Amino acid sequence: MNKKLIMLVLAFVLVLAACGGAATPAAPAPADPGAATAPPAPEAGDDGLRPVRLASHNAVVEGNSFRIRYELDIQEAAAAAADHGFAVSYASFVANWDAALEVQQLQNSINEGYDFILVNPVSVTGLDPVIERAREAGILYINANNIYISPGAGVLNVGSNQFEQGYLTAREAGRVLGPGARVIMMAAREGNAASELRQRGFEAGIEEEQLVVVHESFHDWNYTQATERMLEILNAGVEFDGILVSQNANALIDAFEITGTPLPRFIGYHDGGNFMLQMIELNREERVIDFMMLSNSPGVGGTALNIGLHQMLGRELRADLPYWSDTWDDVIALLLPNSIWMTYDDSWDGRSIFDWEDEARRLGSDVPTHWWTFEDAGAHFFY
Numbered sequence: 001m002n003k004k005l006i007m008l009v010l011a012f013v014l015v016l017a018a019c020g021g022a023a024t025p026a027a028p029a030p031a032d033p034g035a036a037t038a039p040p041a042p043e044a045g046d047d048g049l050r051p052v053r054l055a056s057h058n059a060v061v062e063g064n065s066f067r068i069r070y071e072l073d074i075q076e077a078a079a080a081a082a083d084h085g086f087a088v089s090y091a092s093f094v095a096n097w098d099a100a101l102e103v104q105q106l107q108n109s110i111n112e113g114y115d116f117i118l119v120n121p122v123s124v125t126g127l128d129p130v131i132e133r134a135r136e137a138g139i140l141y142i143n144a145n146n147i148y149i150s151p152g153a154g155v156l157n158v159g160s161n162q163f164e165q166g167y168l169t170a171r172e173a174g175r176v177l178g179p180g181a182r183v184i185m186m187a188a189r190e191g192n193a194a195s196e197l198r199q200r201g202f203e204a205g206i207e208e209e210q211l212v213v214v215h216e217s218f219h220d221w222n223y224t225q226a227t228e229r230m231l232e233i234l235n236a237g238v239e240f241d242g243i244l245v246s247q248n249a250n251a252l253i254d255a256f257e258i259t260g261t262p263l264p265r266f267i268g269y270h271d272g273g274n275f276m277l278q279m280i281e282l283n284r285e286e287r288v289i290d291f292m293m294l295s296n297s298p299g300v301g302g303t304a305l306n307i308g309l310h311q312m313l314g315r316e317l318r319a320d321l322p323y324w325s326d327t328w329d330d331v332i333a334l335l336l337p338n339s340i341w342m343t344y345d346d347s348w349d350g351r352s353i354f355d356w357e358d359e360a361r362r363l364g365s366d367v368p369t370h371w372w373t374f375e376d377a378g379a380h381f382f383y
Contacts, residue, residue, distance in 0.1 A: 174209020
C-alpha cells in the first residue's frame with residue numbers, strides 16, 4: 001500500500017470519528033494480542049532466504065470474484081516477500097463450504113509440516129483442536145477475512161471492518177431515503193462471522209436512520225441465488241424504496257432489468273467493476289439511482305501474510321491497534337479500515353464515479369483491492 005493510500009485510509013477513519021460514524025462497534029477490553037504468538041522463521045538457506053511453506057485454506061474460490069482476488073493477492077504478497085529475506089512457497093486448499101473437509105485439509109497441512117497456515121474459515125467455530133495441533137507442531141496459524149470467534153482459541157484474526165461496511169451503507173440509505181423509508185435487507189450467509197458482523201452494522205444504521213425493513217432474505221454470496229431472490233421479491237409485489245444488500249448488488253440490478261421493473265431510489269452495496277459500470281450507465285444522463293460502492297478488500301489475505309512474516313521474525317504486535325472482541329471472549333481480531341468507497345455525491349478520493357469508468361471496465365467482475373506491503377505492515381502493526 002503506498003503512502004498516499006495509507007493517508008487516505010487514515011483520513012477516512014478520522015472523518016468518520018469526527019462525524020460520529022461508527023468506525024467500529026463498542027467493545028470491552030480486547031484480548032491480549034501477545035497471546036497469538038508465532039514460531040520463529042526457519043533459518044536462511046544458501047541463497048540467504050528463509051524458506052516458508054505457506055498453506056492457504058479457503059472456503060470457496062471458483063465463481064467468487066472476492067475469493068479469487070484474495071488468493072491472487074496472497075500469491076503476489078508471497079512473491080514480494082523475496083525482497084525481504086523470505087522464499088515463500090504457496091499451496092492452496094479449497095473446502096467448498098464443507099467444514100468437515102476443511103478440518104481434514106488442515107490436518108493434512110499440519111502433517112505435511114507447513115510453516116504457515118493461513119485460513120479463511122468455513123465456520124466461526126469448530127477448529128480449536130486443529131489450531132492447538134498447529135501450535136504444538138510449531139506452525140504459525142492465522143485466520144484471515146472471516147473472523148473465527150471460538151472463545152479461548154487465542155488465534156490472531158486479520159479482517160476488514162465488516163461492521164463498518166453494513167453501517168455505512170445503511171447510513172447512506174437513510175441520508176438518501178429519509179426516516180420511515182421501506183427497505184429490503186438481503187444478507188449474505190447465516191453462521192458466517194463476516195456476514196454476521198456486517199449485519200450488525202446494517203442493523204445499527206437502520207435503527208439510527210429509522211428505516212423500516214419490509215423483507216429479509218439471504219443470497220449466500222452467490223450471484224445466481226441473489227438474482228433469484230430479487231426476482232421472487234419483485235414477482236411478489238413487495239413495495240420498497242431501497243435495498244440494503246451484503247454485496248451482490250449487481251445481481252439485484254440485473255433482476256430489475258430482466259423484469260423491466262422501475263429501479264428503487266437506493267441500492268448498496270457491491271464492490272465490483274461491473275457494479276460501478278451499472279451505476280455509471282444508469283446515471284449517465286441524469287440521477288436515476290443512488291448507491292453505495294464499498295471495497296471489502298480481498299487484499300486482507302496478503303496483509304495477513306505480511307503480518308505473519310513479521311511475527312516469524314519475533315516482532316511484537318502493538319497493543320493499541322483496533323483489536324475487537326465485542327461479546328466474544330478472547331477473540332483477537334485486527335480490523336483493517338475500509339479504504340475505497342463511493343456514493344453518487346462523494347468518494348474516498350474525491351473522484352466522481354464517472355471518473356472511474358476506465359478502471360471499472362478494466363476490473364470487469366473483479367473487485368478493487370489493496371494489501372499492506374511488508375514494510376507498511378511492519379511500520380503500522382508492530383513495535
